[in-house]
Amino acid sequence: MCGITGWVSYERDLSTQRPTVEAMTDTMICRGPDEGGVFIDGPVALGHRRLAVIDIEGGKQPMAAEGLAPVALTYSGEVYNFQELRAELEGKGHxxxxxxxxxxxxxxxxxxxxxxxxxxxxxxxxxxxDGRTRELLLVRDRMGIKPLYYQAMPDGVLFGSEPKAIMASGLVDPAVDLDGLREIFASVKTPGTAYFRGMKEVRPGTFVRVRPEGVTEHRYWALEATEHTDDLPTTIATVRELLDDIIAHQVVSDVPLCSLLSGGLDSSAITALTQRALTARGQGPVRSFCVDFEGLTENFVADHLRAEADTPYVHALAEFAGTEHRDIVLRTDDLMDPANRTAALLARDAPPQGDIDISMFLLFKAIREHSTVALSGEAADEVFGGYSWFHDEAAVKADTFPWLAGLGNLDGADFLEPDLATKLDLATYRADRYSDAMAEMPRLAGEDGLEKRMREISYLHLTRFVNILLDRKDRLSMASGLEVRVPFCDHRLVQYVFNAPWAMKTFDGREKSLLRAAVADLLPEKVLQRVKSPYPTTQDPNYYLALQKAAQEMIANDPEAPIMSIINPMILQAILHAPADADPRLRDGLESALGGNEWAQRYKVTLDV
Known part of the structure; x- marks a missing residue:
């Protein structure tokens, strides 16, 4: 796993711009701490920072093919079927x-x-x-696991794994317009968009072709609606066969590998499958890690999202599967440490999402001291239908994104300065983005009623929701040079389960029925039957008090703080004086104010509103 960047300028020789390209490449050191390189040939410059995972000595980049006109590659990621492809290519004379x-x-x-x-x-x-045709291809995987941004220029393009690489060129202003703010506050990630004006993200399953005459996008993969002809036992068996094959390919690594374990069905399944695969290879045991907060297990209080603490389930699976387990326990002081909060912000190039982002960054930082690659259970809820709102009749019937209806969020506009809220009109923006998603929905002839609607719900999650989580996990892990693999995002599994009828996905009256049945032999009953519980957050009341104090100091020290032109002052005052046991969504608003203010200051963001 690595960080990439580059520049194509058809009107100049970029050999004179090496310092600029090196500056762009240096922003990716966090993603590739092992080594770096730059390739320049006339109108093209490619930068690379490497996290060495496979072929430590031989995989240096950028990599160029031999020939009169160079063909060069700067690459981030893992192609799991590379050994099969290599054999095929060798058969063709390569x-x-x-x-x-x-x-x-x-x-x-x-x-x-x-x-x-x-x-x-x-x-x-x-x-x-490709120096033969003088064109550049920017390629992103089918599910959008790895990020890739670009900005079209008058004579070419700038690109990078993260926006910071593009902005390091000095050719792009960090301006955010109304649509950028809408993306920040609407709780919807629109494929292909970025927060910064003029910048785009390569859509999942898409390649972008850059030629002297311009930039074009080409979709090479999308979910398809096809008739599912397998019966239930065959479907369960196929899910297991796919998972076994996926894990067998994803445990290939020349560096230490581990799993992320929360004690839920998803991460427990991945951990158990990984342990089984490593044992078959004569390796193991797998290292497993979980995040915890000081005092949380002993003093846990159930809320509308989480019924139980994770730790007892984590330890039950670790003992059952025989993993080499370690808890990463965080304190409120860790979460409030300015250096940690800034690090999470810089990793995201965006305001961090509260203590979830901070704790995830610290978890990955701690894991990186022991392992370089981690396997995660991310995306199982989107693939198999695990979120509570999949099973909430009102959320399913709502004419909007179901997570907005299911979470009962305070509208982001409630926290905004009234005039700005009117300009943004988040309700219309969400409705338009929902309409866009529904218009591209793959349909199956003759499908109607609940089955039709649940296909729509699944599609919305697999194309509009999971990317929020994948982006967060990638950015916060790669900030410490940790590669996180997500087996549930294998496109073969996603496509197969997408077309399984909803009645099959809930055949036992539960969420994620197919996954539970497919891995039933690998998990202790306690873990197998556990109800979905989201990523944990701290319940320490001192954390909210510390946030309030930080926000009060922000206002006192800088009455003209950037966030003051965005947030509703009356709401901010209410949050600043709310009790520690107030609605947790108010805490989210306070987190947004603090994070948003630092983001605007550090990135010198200008608002084009």
């Missing part, structure tokens, strides 16, 4: 100098051109420069 998947991707392009993307299985974001 020879390889390394054992890396990077070289396989490069040769796959040489053999099949842009059609090579159809053959890749994995998580990746990369750029291929």
């Amino acid at each position: 020879t390889f100098r390394t054992a890396s998947d990077t070289e396989v991707v490069l040769h796959a392009y040489l053999e099949w051109g842009s059609a090579f993307v159809d053959r890749l299985t994995g998580m990746y974001a990369f750029a291929v420069w």
